[in-house]
Amino acid sequence: MKKLAKSAVAAILGRQVKRLYKKNNIKVIGVAGSIGKTSTKLALAQVLSAGFKVRYQEGNYNDLVSVPLIFFGEELPSLYNPLAWLAVFKRNAKQLKKPYPYDVVVVELGSDAPGQIIEFKRYLKLEIAVVTAISPEHMQNFASMEDVAKEELSVSQFSSLVLANGDLCDTKYLKSLPQFLTYGLKKTADYGPSEITDTKDKSEAEQYSLLAAVSTANKMGMDKDAIKNGLAKISDVPGRMRKLAGINDSIIIDDSYNASPEAVKLALRYFYRLQAPQKIGLLGNMNELGETSAASHKEIGELCDPRQLDLVVTLGPDANKYLAPAAEAKGCNVKTFDSPYGAGEYIKGQIKKGALILIKGSQNGVFAEEAIKSLLANPGDADKLVRQTPEWLKIKQKAFKP
Numbered sequence: 001m002k003k004l005a006k007s008a009v010a011a012i013l014g015r016q017v018k019r020l021y022k023k024n025n026i027k028v029i030g031v032a033g034s035i036g037k038t039s040t041k042l043a044l045a046q047v048l049s050a051g052f053k054v055r056y057q058e059g060n061y062n063d064l065v066s067v068p069l070i071f072f073g074e075e076l077p078s079l080y081n082p083l084a085w086l087a088v089f090k091r092n093a094k095q096l097k098k099p100y101p102y103d104v105v106v107v108e109l110g111s112d113a114p115g116q117i118i119e120f121k122r123y124l125k126l127e128i129a130v131v132t133a134i135s136p137e138h139m140q141n142f143a144s145m146e147d148v149a150k151e152e153l154s155v156s157q158f159s160s161l162v163l164a165n166g167d168l169c170d171t172k173y174l175k176s177l178p179q180f181l182t183y184g185l186k187k188t189a190d191y192g193p194s195e196i197t198d199t200k201d202k203s204e205a206e207q208y209s210l211l212a213a214v215s216t217a218n219k220m221g222m223d224k225d226a227i228k229n230g231l232a233k234i235s236d237v238p239g240r241m242r243k244l245a246g247i248n249d250s251i252i253i254d255d256s257y258n259a260s261p262e263a264v265k266l267a268l269r270y271f272y273r274l275q276a277p278q279k280i281g282l283l284g285n286m287n288e289l290g291e292t293s294a295a296s297h298k299e300i301g302e303l304c305d306p307r308q309l310d311l312v313v314t315l316g317p318d319a320n321k322y323l324a325p326a327a328e329a330k331g332c333n334v335k336t337f338d339s340p341y342g343a344g345e346y347i348k349g350q351i352k353k354g355a356l357i358l359i360k361g362s363q364n365g366v367f368a369e370e371a372i373k374s375l376l377a378n379p380g381d382a383d384k385l386v387r388q389t390p391e392w393l394k395i396k397q398k399a400f401k402p
Contacts, residue, residue: 005079006065013068014123016092020071021125024100027052028124029216032109032117032155033132033165034148035263037062039240040132040209045106047213047230051222052103062110064119070107104220112288113141114151121158128219129159130212133168135262140290149173156180163215165208166190168262181219183211191215196231203241203270205263210234239369239386241267245377247348250355251276252376256369257386259286259362261296265303267360272308276356281309282343283323284361284368285316293318301326311335311350315343316366339400344371351375363387367396 020026029048031041038060045056057070066076072092077084107124111117134149142148149170156162156177164174166182166189174180183191185207193199195214199207210231217227236242239257246252255267264286271281281304289296297318304312304327312334314324320336328334337343340361347357357375361368369385376382387396 002079009079009085010064010068010122012089013065013092016089016096017068017071017123019096020100023096026100026102027104027127027220029104029106029128029130030109030120030124030126030155030159031107031130031132031212032111032152033130033169034135034137034152035168035258035260036132036205036208037108037110038257039205039237040130040212041106041108042237043209043213043234044130044216046233046235047217047227048104048106048220048222050230050233051217051220051226053101054104054106055102056106060108060110062108064116064122067107067109067120068123071105109155111151112138114147117151118154118157120155124158126155126159127161128216129155129162130216131155131162131164131169132208132212133165133262134170134173135168135260136289136292136296137260138288138290139292140288142290146173153177161219163212163219165212168208181215183215184208185211191218203266205266205270206241238384241270242384244372244381244384246351246355246357246375247377248351248353248355250351250353250357250375250377252357252359252372254369254372254385255358255360256284256367256372257363259284259360259366259368261286261289261300264300264360267358268300268303271356271358272305274356276354278310278352278355279308279358280311280313280347280350280355281358282313282315282347282360282368282371283319284314284340284366285319287316287362287364287366289318294322297322298326301328302330304330304332306331306333311347313337313343313347315340315361315368315371319361340367340370341374341400343368344374347371348374365399367399370396370400 031037048054162180167184181190196210242254244252301323312327312332314336324334
């Protein structure tokens with residue numbers, strides 16, 4: 001029943017989006033990829049807004065039903081509320097009778113199984129498709145990395161140009177595309193690090209988002225001054241390498257939104273560059289890795305450097321089972337936890353003055369952001385964390401009952 005309702009809603013919304021295309025001269029930018037989509041989407045929107053009227057959505061509307069809502073600025077009702085959907089359709093139809101007030105729409109395209117990206121072709125035609133990475137994701141549903149690449153790059157079938165992260169998308173996959181450009185921190189990229197400045201305190205992940213935004217803005221015809229003004233608008237994104245003030249003059253690097261092997265590697269590389277009297281890493285479970293989970297968690301454990309990490313705290317079943325012993329074998333001091341609340345309380349008792357604390361983990365069953373609440377210098381900063389709506393808090397309370 002839910003699948004049928006979703007299909008019907010997507011069909012109606014898709015027709016409305018296609019009507020919007022026909023009646024207006026709008027450019028649509030799509031962001032696909034294994035990691036970093038939301039932060040890249042937000043960077044794109046903020047930079048492009050210095051030269052265009054841009055519509056986007058700050059959250060995670062990234063499936064076949066929610067993406068059309070971005071075009072019309074609508075919230076996502078429950079699929080079991082037909083009256084609310086009828087109201088959405090009517091408001092959309094009313095908007096279609098007026099000139100569209102935006103030049104550019106930026107959307108995020110998500111996928112957790114083969115064949116989902118190409119479904120967007122029903123109603124989307126992208127001016128530029130940004131592909132942030134091809135790396136392990138939802139591996140319980142994908143048989144191989146070749147299948148992941150096929151899925152993410154299927155966005156090329158409804159895009160005029162693919163702009164790919166050349167560092168995180170293997171060239172052997174990109175060569176199958178009719179045309180593409182790359183951005184990255186390596187010299188071989190079409191758009192390299194010289195395109196951005198003031199990156200000393202930024203992680204590789206943050207730099208990739210900036211490069212994607214600058215590259216896209218360049219292809220959209222924005223001049224350098226406008227792009228520079230757009231870059232100045234970019235603000236921190238909750239749960240994505242955001243720095244928060246912690247107790248005892250510590251600094252918390254909140255990267256708790258999600259975790260995958262490549263994303264954790266990027267976070268650790270950045271963390272190792274930083275200097276502090278004490279460095280603590282909370283490394284939570286990387287969910288949805290299927291048969292690759294054991295090897296992937298072990299690989300991250302082997303990257304834990306006792307010279308860079310005074311304490312490693314693991315959170316979740318596979319992190320505890322595979323990452324923790326691998327980190328211990330490298331000489332790290334490791335503690336394991338099943339609950340983010342327990343992990344947070346333990347870390348709280350270990351923090352030395354001026355410490356740096358990295359928080360990284362997946363969502364369901366992990367929710368590493370909850371560990372941060374015990375560590376904040378200002379408890380009011382809890383509203384800067386991800387997944388703090390009443391609905392999410394109920395899910396967490398149910399998952400980690402006292």
